[in-house]
Amino acid sequence: MKIISWNVAGIKARANEIERLMQEYHPDIVCLQKTRTDKAPDFDVYRIYVDCVDRWSGVATYVRSGLEGNFIESDSHHLILDFDEFVLVNAYVPYSNPKVSGYIERRKEWDKWIVEFVKRQTKPVIICGDLNIVHTDMDSFYSSCVRNTGCYYQWERDDFNRLLSECKLVDTFRRLHPEDRAYTY
Known part of the structure; x- marks a missing residue:
C-alpha cells in the first residue's frame, strides 16, 4: 500500500x-x-473525495480504482474513509491563529475530537496531512523554537503527545528521521 500526502496550498x-x-x-x-x-x-484510474468550504481550507483524497473505501465523513478540515484493513483520516488540522477570535478554541475542540474518534475505531487508523503542529524543537524550521504562537503552543504539543500515546499511534517521519532537524510542510 502506497499513500502519499501533500499540503498543496x-x-x-x-x-x-x-x-x-x-x-x-x-x-x-x-x-x-x-x-x-x-x-x-x-485523474485517470482514481476516484476522488473532496470537501472545501472556503479559500483557506479543503481536503481531497484520491483512491486508485479497485481499492474499495467507504466514505465516513468530512468537514473541510478532514476527510475520513474506511477501508477493509484500516481507517484513513486525511487532515488539514485547524490552525490555532491567536489573532482570529475562536480559532484557538476550534483547534482545541479538534484535538479532543480526533483522540476520541481514533479511540472508538476497531481497525488501525492512519492519519496523514497537515497537522499544524511543531511537535518538538527539531520539527521547527527556526533554529530557536518560537513559543506561544500557533503550531508552537505547549498545549498543542501536549495534545499531540496525548494523541500518539492514548491512541497508540506512531509519528512515522520521526521514526524514520529521529535526529534530523526538519520541517515537513
Whole structure:
C-alpha cells in the first residue's frame, strides 16, 4: 500500500505536479490538503473525495480504482474513509491563529475530537496531512523554537503527545528521521 500526502496550498496550481506524482509513483491513495477549492481535477484510474468550504481550507483524497473505501465523513478540515484493513483520516488540522477570535478554541475542540474518534475505531487508523503542529524543537524550521504562537503552543504539543500515546499511534517521519532537524510542510 502506497499513500502519499501533500499540503498543496492550492490544488489548481499543482494539478500538473500531482498528475506527474501519480504517474511516477502509482500510489494507491493520494491525500491533499489546503486544496482551496471543491473543484479538484480528475485523474485517470482514481476516484476522488473532496470537501472545501472556503479559500483557506479543503481536503481531497484520491483512491486508485479497485481499492474499495467507504466514505465516513468530512468537514473541510478532514476527510475520513474506511477501508477493509484500516481507517484513513486525511487532515488539514485547524490552525490555532491567536489573532482570529475562536480559532484557538476550534483547534482545541479538534484535538479532543480526533483522540476520541481514533479511540472508538476497531481497525488501525492512519492519519496523514497537515497537522499544524511543531511537535518538538527539531520539527521547527527556526533554529530557536518560537513559543506561544500557533503550531508552537505547549498545549498543542501536549495534545499531540496525548494523541500518539492514548491512541497508540506512531509519528512515522520521526521514526524514520529521529535526529534530523526538519520541517515537513
